Amino acid sequence: MKKIIRFGMITGGLILLGVVPHNVSAAPLKVVTTLSTFADLVKTIGGEDVVVSYVASPKFNPHFIEPKPSDVLKIKRADLFVHAGLDLELWRGPLLDAAGNREVMPGGSRELDLSRGISLLEVPDHPVSRAEGDIHIYGNPHYWLNPENAKVMAQAIAAKLSELDPQHTATYDERMRAWTRQLDQKVTEWENRMAPLRGRELVGYHNSWPYLMGFAGLTMRQYLEPKPGIPPTPKQVEFIEGYIRQNKISAIVQESFFPKDASEAVSRRTGAKVILLCQSVWEVPEATDYIAMVEYNVAQLIKGLKP
Amino acid sequence: MKTLFIFLIILVTLSLSAYAEEDSLKQEVEAMKATLGELRATVTSQSRTIEAQEKRIKELERTNAKVPQAPAPMLFATTPRSSASTTSLSALNPEIGVVGDVVASLSENSADTEGNDRLSLRELELVFGHPVDPYSRFDATISFSDSENPSLEEAYITHWGLPGGVKARLGRIRPKIGKASSLHRDSLDTVDDPLVVQKYFGTDGLSRTAAELSAFLPLPWEAVTHELTAGIMEGGVGESATLFGATRRRPSFYSHLKNFWDISDITNFELGATHLVGSKDADSGYEVNALGVDATLTHYVTPSNKLKIQGEAYFQHRDETDPTLGNNPLGFYTLVDYRLSPRFGVGGRFDYVELVDNPTTSPRDADTAYTGYVTLYQSEFTRWRAEYQHVEFAAGDNDERVFLQGTVAIGVHKHQLQ
Numbered sequence: 001m002k003k004i005i006r007f008g009m010i011t012g013g014l015i016l017l018g019v020v021p022h023n024v025s026a027a028p029l030k031v032v033t034t035l036s037t038f039a040d041l042v043k044t045i046g047g048e049d050v051v052v053s054y055v056a057s058p059k060f061n062p063h064f065i066e067p068k069p070s071d072v073l074k075i076k077r078a079d080l081f082v083h084a085g086l087d088l089e090l091w092r093g094p095l096l097d098a099a100g101n102r103e104v105m106p107g108g109s110r111e112l113d114l115s116r117g118i119s120l121l122e123v124p125d126h127p128v129s130r131a132e133g134d135i136h137i138y139g140n141p142h143y144w145l146n147p148e149n150a151k152v153m154a155q156a157i158a159a160k161l162s163e164l165d166p167q168h169t170a171t172y173d174e175r176m177r178a179w180t181r182q183l184d185q186k187v188t189e190w191e192n193r194m195a196p197l198r199g200r201e202l203v204g205y206h207n208s209w210p211y212l213m214g215f216a217g218l219t220m221r222q223y224l225e226p227k228p229g230i231p232p233t234p235k236q237v238e239f240i241e242g243y244i245r246q247n248k249i250s251a252i253v254q255e256s257f258f259p260k261d262a263s264e265a266v267s268r269r270t271g272a273k274v275i276l277l278c279q280s281v282w283e284v285p286e287a288t289d290y291i292a293m294v295e296y297n298v299a300q301l302i303k304g305l306k307p
Numbered sequence: 308m309k310t311l312f313i314f315l316i317i318l319v320t321l322s323l324s325a326y327a328e329e330d331s332l333k334q335e336v337e338a339m340k341a342t343l344g345e346l347r348a349t350v351t352s353q354s355r356t357i358e359a360q361e362k363r364i365k366e367l368e369r370t371n372a373k374v375p376q377a378p379a380p381m382l383f384a385t386t387p388r389s390s391a392s393t394t395s396l397s398a399l400n401p402e403i404g405v406v407g408d409v410v411a412s413l414s415e416n417s418a419d420t421e422g423n424d425r426l427s428l429r430e431l432e433l434v435f436g437h438p439v440d441p442y443s444r445f446d447a448t449i450s451f452s453d454s455e456n457p458s459l460e461e462a463y464i465t466h467w468g469l470p471g472g473v474k475a476r477l478g479r480i481r482p483k484i485g486k487a488s489s490l491h492r493d494s495l496d497t498v499d500d501p502l503v504v505q506k507y508f509g510t511d512g513l514s515r516t517a518a519e520l521s522a523f524l525p526l527p528w529e530a531v532t533h534e535l536t537a538g539i540m541e542g543g544v545g546e547s548a549t550l551f552g553a554t555r556r557r558p559s560f561y562s563h564l565k566n567f568w569d570i571s572d573i574t575n576f577e578l579g580a581t582h583l584v585g586s587k588d589a590d591s592g593y594e595v596n597a598l599g600v601d602a603t604l605t606h607y608v609t610p611s612n613k614l615k616i617q618g619e620a621y622f623q624h625r626d627e628t629d630p631t632l633g634n635n636p637l638g639f640y641t642l643v644d645y646r647l648s649p650r651f652g653v654g655g656r657f658d659y660v661e662l663v664d665n666p667t668t669s670p671r672d673a674d675t676a677y678t679g680y681v682t683l684y685q686s687e688f689t690r691w692r693a694e695y696q697h698v699e700f701a702a703g704d705n706d707e708r709v710f711l712q713g714t715v716a717i718g719v720h721k722h723q724l725q
Contacts, residue, residue: 057572057573059572059573059607059610060607060610061610064687068532068567068569068575069523069532069534069565069567069577070529070532070567070569072523072532072534073523073532076472076523097444097465100465100467100472100474101467101472102441102442102467102468105438105441130686130688130717133686134686134687229686229687230686231648231649231650256610257610257611258610258611258649259609259611259648259649
C-alpha cells in the first residue's frame with residue numbers, strides 16, 4: 001500500500017503542475033500555422049501584435065509531416081490556428097486530437113481555414129478511390145501558389161485577427177492593404193514578364209502546380225509520379241521521356257523535397273531542363289517571404305523556359 | 308450657518324451623484340466604442356470580401372478572354388467549387404478504416420503455435436473514431452485474426468475539457484508505457500514487437516481497460532517539451548506475458564514522463580521514463596515495481612532519408628518467494644531504422660530479455676535475438692516487409708525465423724502521434 005501511496009503522491013503532484021492555468025489570451029496573439037507560407041502572411045499582417053510559429057518545416061513534403069510533442073504543445077496554447085483546410089495536411093487531425101484545444105478544432109472560434117473563399121481547381125466530379133493514388137477528394141489543395149489567391153488569404157487573415165483582437169483592426173487592415181498593393185504591383189510585373197511564355201507546357205514530378213500554372217498561363221498535364229503520391233516507376237519515366245520528345249517540352253518542374261534522381265535522369269536523356277520551384281516560404285534561401293517566393297518561382301520558370 | 312451647512316451637504320451629494328453619473332456615462336461610452344470597433348471590423352471584413360469577389364470576377368472574365376486555360380486532366384472537373392460545399396451529412400458518420408496484416412513465417416521451431424511455418428492473416432483491424440461532442444472523442448479498434456477469437460483492442464473516450472489542458476482517456480486503451488508497447492503492430496518498424504515487450508507486456512504489446520490522465524508540464528524552457536502521463540489499469544498483462552500476474556481484479560498503476568528535444572528542424576531526441584506498479588499474484592500485495600527508460604533519436608539526412616535510433620530498457624524489482632527465480636530481471640532492445648528512399652527502408656534490432664520465470668539453473672541468462680529487415684513502401688497505404696531473425700533462448704536452444712509481411716490500410720487510417 002505504501003508503494004501505491006508514494007506512486008500516487010509523485011504522479012499526482014506532477015499532474016497538478018500541469019493543471020496550473022496558463023494565460024491563453026495574453027497579448028500578443030499566439031498564432032500557429034500549419035505551413036511556413038501561412039506563418040509569413042500572418043506575420044506580415046499581424047506585425048508585432050502577433051507571435052507566429054508553424055508546424056511543417058518548409059524543407060519537407062507538407063502532406064506527410066510527423067508532428068512533434070512540441071507542436072502539440074504549441075497548438076494547445078494557440079490563440080489562433082491557421083491551416084490549409086481540405087486534405088492537404090493529413091496529419092492535422094491527429095495533431096488537433098493530441099492537443100485537445102477545442103477552440104482551434106474545425107468550426108472553433110479560433111480556427112482559420114484558408115481554403116474558404118478560394119476557387120478550387122481539380123475538384124473530382126466522380127466518386128474517387130485510392131486506386132487513383134493519393135487523390136485529393138476536395139480538389140487540389142496547393143492554392144496559395146497563385147498570388148491572386150494569396151490576396152483572398154491575406155484578407156481572411158486580417159479579418160480573423162481583427163475578430164480576435166478588435167483593438168488592432170485598423171492596423172491589421174492597413175498592413176493588409178499595404179501588402180496587397182505591393183503584391184498587385186508585383187503581379188502586373190510578373191504577368192508582363194511571363195507573357196511571352198503563355199501556353200507553354202511543362203512536365204511535373206507531383207501535381208502541386210495547377211494554381212501557379214494557371215497564374216502563369218502555362219500547362220502541366222503529365223507527371224513523373226504515375227499517380228499522385230506514387231514514386232516514379234521505370235515505365236512512367238520511359239513514358240515521360242517519350243512525351244517530352246514528342247511534345248518538345250523544355251522543362252521538368254521538381255519540388256525540393258522529392259528525390260531528384262528521376263527528373264535528372266529524364267533531363268539527361270531528353271535535354272529538358274530541371275526547374276526547382278518552391279511551395280513554401282523559406283523552402284529555398286531566396287524565398288524569404290511570400291512575394292520573394294513567387295518572384296523566385298517566376299524567375300525559375302522564365303529561366304527554364306527561355307530558349 | 309446651519310443653512311450654509313445644509314447647502315454644502317446638498318452640493319456635495321449632487322457632486323457625488325454627478326461623478327457617479329459621469330462614471331456610468333464613461334462606461335457606456337467605452338461599451339459603445341467596443342461595439343463600434345466590432346462593427347467596424349465586420350463592415351471592413353465584408354467590404355473586403357465584396358471587393359475581393361468583384362476583383363476575382365473581373366479577373367476571371369479577363370483571364371477567360373485572354374489566356375488559353377490549362378486543360379485539367381480528364382479525371383477532374385474544371386468547375387471551381389468552394390470548399391464549403393464539401394460539408395454534408397456524411398461528415399457526421401464515424402471515420403472508418405480497415406488495416407490488414409498478413410504474415411508468412413518459416414521457423415525451425417517445431418511447435419504448432421501461431422505463426423510457425425504458415426501464412427496467416429495475423430490481424431485485421433476495424434478502426435472507428437469520431438468526435439462525440441465538443442469535449443470528447445471516441446475511438447475503437449476491433450481485431451480479427453484467422454487463428455484467434457475477435458478481440459476488442461481499443462475502445463476509449465478521449466476527454467479534452469479538463470482544467471489546465473489535462474487530457475483524459477477512459478476505456479480499453481494501449482497505455483502510454485515506453486515506445487513500442489503503445490503502438491499497434493502495423494505501426495512498428497519490425498514484423499513483431501521487441502522481445503522485452505512481448506515477454507513483459509504481451510505478444511502484441513499491452514492493451515488494458517484503464518483511466519489515464521496526461522498533461523504537458525508548464526516549465527519555462529521552450530527547447531524541451533515534457534509530457535506526463537499517469538494511469539490506473541486493470542490487473543494482468545497481455546498474451547503470454549509475465550510482468551504482472553494474470554488476475555484482472557487488482558489494478559496496476561503506471562506513469563510515463565516524455566521529454567522531447569527539438570534539436571533542429573531535422574533532428575530531435577526523446578528521452579522517456581516509465582514506472583509501473585502491480586501484483587504478481589492474486590493476493591493483496593503489490594510485489595512488482597518496474598522502471599523503464601526509452602530513448603529515440605530521429606534525424607532526417609534529406610527529406611526522404613530518415614534515420615531513427617531507438618532503445619528501450621525495463622528493470623524490475625520483484626518480491627519473489629521462489630528462490631530459483633531472480634528478483635531483478637531486466638530486458639532491452641536497440642533498433643536502427645533507415646529510410647533509404649520513398650520506396651525502401653532497412654533496419655536492424657537487437658533484443659535481450661531476462662525472463663521472469665527463467666530458473667537460475669537455465670543454460671543462459673536471457674533470450675537474445677538479432678533481427679534484420681527490408682521494407683518496401685508500395686504507397687502510403689501498402690507496405691511489404693521481409694525480416695530475418697536469429698533467436699537464442701535462455702532454455703538453451705536456438706531458432707532461425709524468416710517473415711514476409713504485407714500491411715494494407717483502406718478508409719480513414721489515422722494513427723495517434725507517437
